[in-house]
Amino acid sequence: MTQPTLIGIDIGTSSIKVVAIDFNGEVLGVINRPISLDVPRPGWSEQNPEDWWSATCAAIRQLLVNIEMPEVFGIGLSGQMHSLVALGANQQVLRPAILWNDVRTKVEANSIREIVGDDALRRFTGNPSLEGFTATKLMWMRSNEPELFDRLAHVLMPKDYIRFRLTDEIASDPSDASGTLLFDVAQSCWSDEMLLSLAIDSELLPTIVESSEIVGSVTRQAADQTGLKEGIPVITGGADNAMAAVGGGVHSPGGLLISLGTSGTVVAPTKSAEADPEMRIHVMRHAIPDTWYLMGVVLSAGAALDWWRRISGCADFDQLVREAEPAKVGSGGVTFLPYLTGERTPHADANARGVFFGIHSGTERAHMTRAVMEGVSFALNDSLQLIENFDVNISEAIAVGGGVNSSMWLQMLSDVMNLPLRTLVPSEGAPLGAAMLASVGIGIFDNISDVAGAWLTNFSIVTLEVSLQQAYDDAYGRYRSLYPALEKIFSDQTFHATSSR
Numbered sequence: 001m002t003q004p005t006l007i008g009i010d011i012g013t014s015s016i017k018v019v020a021i022d023f024n025g026e027v028l029g030v031i032n033r034p035i036s037l038d039v040p041r042p043g044w045s046e047q048n049p050e051d052w053w054s055a056t057c058a059a060i061r062q063l064l065v066n067i068e069m070p071e072v073f074g075i076g077l078s079g080q081m082h083s084l085v086a087l088g089a090n091q092q093v094l095r096p097a098i099l100w101n102d103v104r105t106k107v108e109a110n111s112i113r114e115i116v117g118d119d120a121l122r123r124f125t126g127n128p129s130l131e132g133f134t135a136t137k138l139m140w141m142r143s144n145e146p147e148l149f150d151r152l153a154h155v156l157m158p159k160d161y162i163r164f165r166l167t168d169e170i171a172s173d174p175s176d177a178s179g180t181l182l183f184d185v186a187q188s189c190w191s192d193e194m195l196l197s198l199a200i201d202s203e204l205l206p207t208i209v210e211s212s213e214i215v216g217s218v219t220r221q222a223a224d225q226t227g228l229k230e231g232i233p234v235i236t237g238g239a240d241n242a243m244a245a246v247g248g249g250v251h252s253p254g255g256l257l258i259s260l261g262t263s264g265t266v267v268a269p270t271k272s273a274e275a276d277p278e279m280r281i282h283v284m285r286h287a288i289p290d291t292w293y294l295m296g297v298v299l300s301a302g303a304a305l306d307w308w309r310r311i312s313g314c315a316d317f318d319q320l321v322r323e324a325e326p327a328k329v330g331s332g333g334v335t336f337l338p339y340l341t342g343e344r345t346p347h348a349d350a351n352a353r354g355v356f357f358g359i360h361s362g363t364e365r366a367h368m369t370r371a372v373m374e375g376v377s378f379a380l381n382d383s384l385q386l387i388e389n390f391d392v393n394i395s396e397a398i399a400v401g402g403g404v405n406s407s408m409w410l411q412m413l414s415d416v417m418n419l420p421l422r423t424l425v426p427s428e429g430a431p432l433g434a435a436m437l438a439s440v441g442i443g444i445f446d447n448i449s450d451v452a453g454a455w456l457t458n459f460s461i462v463t464l465e466v467s468l469q470q471a472y473d474d475a476y477g478r479y480r481s482l483y484p485a486l487e488k489i490f491s492d493q494t495f496h497a498t499s500s501r
Helices: 049-066 106-116 118-124 134-144 146-150 158-167 192-198 220-226 240-247 302-312 317-324 365-387 407-417 429-441 448-455 466-491 493-499
Strands: 003-011 015-022 027-034 070-079 085-088 152-156 214-217 233-235 255-260 264-270 282-285 292-298 335-337 355-357 396-400 421-424 459-462
Touching (some): 049 220, 070 429, 134 152, 152 158, 240 282, 255 407, 302 317, 335 365, 365 407, 396 407
Parallel strands (some): 003 070, 255 396, 396 421
Antiparallel strands (some): 264 292, 421 459
């Protein structure tokens, strides 16, 4: 007897993750395939879209082998935001994808700000002009690779490229389009004003389709490569942060998602597209119709602790964290700024860099490890403080991502953010959210609320350690004082050139 199955695919920065879920929400299988990151120059970050496709095909084939008698009824997709996939008229990839964490486009980001102006950016897109956004990458390509730009026919995001390879259909969804700086977030359509201001042809951009709608079906060629059956419906899907929120049950106002992965995010759904007057916090369309979300981003979260693990000479992540457990709140006076690749929220400063402050003769590796974990937690709390300026009335918070597998870090997050946290077991995050939307797209459920109510039931709760509140407040105050004191140094070009060597 066959097992009715839904598949969720997430195109991450370090791996492709594919999950299989049955109609009751039970996880039938999970496959991760690592993918490499290319850094051809300092500040650049690229991947070959063909590597995404090869890893996706291999993961699906392995997943189908691992499951007894699967019958796949629908496929959903999730993927890293902002990254530029450039296709020519023959629908072939023109160059490696320029990723979300690529910061080569400082000149272009400043140019957009000068051409459009902050007031117009807030009205048209709800977001500031930053190096990570797709529009800056397009402008960089036009200035630096004019021959390739002249051949450009289609602009896609990573999950859109994988859907194209599955279905031969070119499309995107509102949540991913929100990260391009070319999308009118409030109206959920491409912004004519932005396209006109930046002289970008609207024909380059994909058709916008809601996240849970069916875009196409698996082609014969894709079936041969993946082991799937031809004709399986494929939905539009969404951006990884929106999909992680769906996969954690954070789909309506009152919920909060805290994601502690390679990067860190804080996501709060809202029923309006109200933008922060200073655009310190992002506003994006959610993967659910008539819903938006506020989002703060920490570029180096789990990546910061992994960096510290490597340079501190510890081979094992769990050992490093266990070693830090006896260290007290405040890390023996050591404070860490996790700005290893610049920062997004609230400072939006690509020049910012990581800092250990307060090291003394009594400092041990355990203090510095704890300082890294506290620094990331404080950075996430910066985003929460901004979100609380809006009328979101947060009633619960869900924590997801690899970092929450550490009970120490999870407790620290709860204490720093002054919120009880719920975790979901198993926590498959964005690809689970993609599978949930697929269940709506093919008609198993009417809406995402019904899916969440049926599938997301196994939560555990972390409660606050109230006695530690004052110590965390003091440590957070020290953390908050450092960036303003160092901002001018970060902006100095001599310092910046030296730190990039």
